[in-house]
Amino acid sequence: MSALRIGVAGCADIALRRMLPAFAASPHTEVTAVASRSAAKARSAAGAFGCAAVEGYDALLERPDVDAVYVPLPVSLHAEWAERALRAGKHVLAEKPLTARPADTARLLGLARELGLVLTENYLFVHHPAYTVVRDLVAAGTIGEVRSLSASFTIPPRPADDIRYRADLDGGALLDIGVYPVRLASLLLGRDLTVHGATLRHDTARGVDLGGSALLGDPATGVSAQLLFGMEHHYAAGWRLHGSEGSLALDRAYSPPADHRPLLRVERSDGTEERVLPAHDQAAEAASAFAAAVRRGTGDDAAVLRQAELIDSIRRTAHRTRI
Structure with a gap:
């Protein structure tokens, strides 16, 4: 075609x-x-x-x-x-x-x-082949049964005129940054997660949230995700997936440059292995995935809608600290 x-x-x-x-x-x-x-x-x-x-x-x-x-x-x-x-x-x-x-x-x-x-x-990162490696390791039982995910995405403050600080443009940390670890949680733990609790730090002068946290879980399996996000922090963009027999961890997890070789840490009781994965342009993969969806005539509507519902649940149920 x-x-x-x-x-x-x-x-x-x-x-x-x-x-x-x-x-x-x-x-x-x-x-x-x-x-x-x-x-x-x-x-x-x-x-x-x-x-x-x-x-x-x-x-x-x-x-x-x-x-x-x-x-x-x-x-x-x-x-x-x-x-x-x-x-x-x-x-x-x-x-x-x-x-x-x-x-x-x-x-x-x-x-x-x-x-x-x-x-x-x-969401570019979902197309990075590193996540295929992660899913294969989980499926092979490398870390046993998955128990929980801890993930963070935080950035330093932006210039005062940055659009992230504009409430009229739907700015704020949750919609700009928090969406990443939430999407990651669904990717690694499945789409049956619900929001058990959340917090937001709300800037009353500008009308936007500057950061927060969320606890998600699957009531049927008991797996959980502890998520941290914000834009008044030191930069951090990593996660750890905890299992009954080990864990997997990845840094620079959401927006690595095309020449970055991800370092995946595999920790078990018998030792720690560091796997340097091939560099890959996740933006190119995203472009190809979109073209493939158009050829098929369908995208992943369920994932898109579930993500929107989780973000809305965090926003509606969060305890807000006003600053």
């Missing part, structure tokens, strides 16, 4: 730094246009990839040479532009999270199915 023709709605950092190069490099995708509200920004981004520059997102949706739209806009704009793209007959890959509210996520997934289109969200 011919390459999936991608139109990019916005010139966000993740688009310029990771996804545009990935779309351009993949044999399964082709960037045909980049749109921005600023014509100059569109020209600058498009020039590096030899594609059309488009002023305005509506003009992008009107183009017949665009099969699918990648949406790296602020979270508050995802639902609007994902719906517009779907109604224009385009498949959609949106940056995480797909929307800020599970009702919007469910509605858009239903619309995509009704129109015969694929709609999904862009």
Whole structure:
């Protein structure tokens, strides 16, 4: 089949730094246009990839040479532009999270199915082959029966004008950073997790949460996940999966550069093994996975909706410390 023709709605950092190069490099995708509200920004981004520059997102949706739209806009704009793209007959890959509210996520997934289109969200790390290695080790019984997961993703404070601090754009640590360890928990422990408790540190002046924690568990099996996230911390991005006979641990777990070789620690009573895994471009894998989903005619709607429900449950039930 011919390459999936991608139109990019916005010139966000993740688009310029990771996804545009990935779309351009993949044999399964082709960037045909980049749109921005600023014509100059569109020209600058498009020039590096030899594609059309488009002023305005509506003009992008009107183009017949665009099969699918990648949406790296602020979270508050995802639902609007994902719906517009779907109604224009385009498949959609949106940056995480797909929307800020599970009702919007469910509605858009239903619309995509009704129109015969694929709609999904862009968690890069789930496509890294390191997680295939992890799942194979667990399936082989290397650490015995899985008992729990501890995971963290924290970053230092951003500049004061960063969009993560804007409540009107659905900013905050939970939607920007906390979504990663939550998605990891479902990936490693399954989709039957529920939220047993959560905390959020809420910045009353700016109206956003700056960090928090969550305890998730599967009532049927007793496995649990202790998650920490925030944007007023020292940088940390790792996890440990605890089993009855050992554990697995990985650092730089969510957004490693393409040349990074992950170090997976396997600890058992008979010793510790450090496995250096091959480097891999998870953005390229994500681009190929999206193209494959379009070829199949279906994405993983259940995973997308379950993620939205877990995040909403954390937000609704969290004890808030106001600062």
